[in-house]
Amino acid sequence: MPTNVTRLRPPKPCPICGKSSVQQFHPFCSARCADVDLNRWLTGNYVIPGATSSADEYDADSFLPDDEDQD
Numbered sequence: 001m002p003t004n005v006t007r008l009r010p011p012k013p014c015p016i017c018g019k020s021s022v023q024q025f026h027p028f029c030s031a032r033c034a035d036v037d038l039n040r041w042l043t044g045n046y047v048i049p050g051a052t053s054s055a056d057e058y059d060a061d062s063f064l065p066d067d068e069d070q071d
Contacts, residue, residue, distance in 0.1 A: 014021050014029035016036050021027050028034040040046055 011020055012027060013019065014033050015027060016033035017029060019029040021029050025031060025034050028037065
């Protein structure tokens with residue numbers, strides 16, 4: 001990268017290992033750290049918290065249109 005180019009945002013460390021990130025793998029420092037992050041998403045290590053729901057809340061008949069001709 002030429003030295004006369006101003007960066008639009010300050011460099012941040014890799015969220016996985018803390019090394020400085022590289023443009024090619026942004027925001028990670030390497031393909032390995034990007035793969036580690038992807039694996040964490042796929043295995044469920046990153047979870048968005050929310051209320052749990054039970055199967056009783058959802059009744060299959062509640063999704064059918066109201067039709068008086070059904071028995």
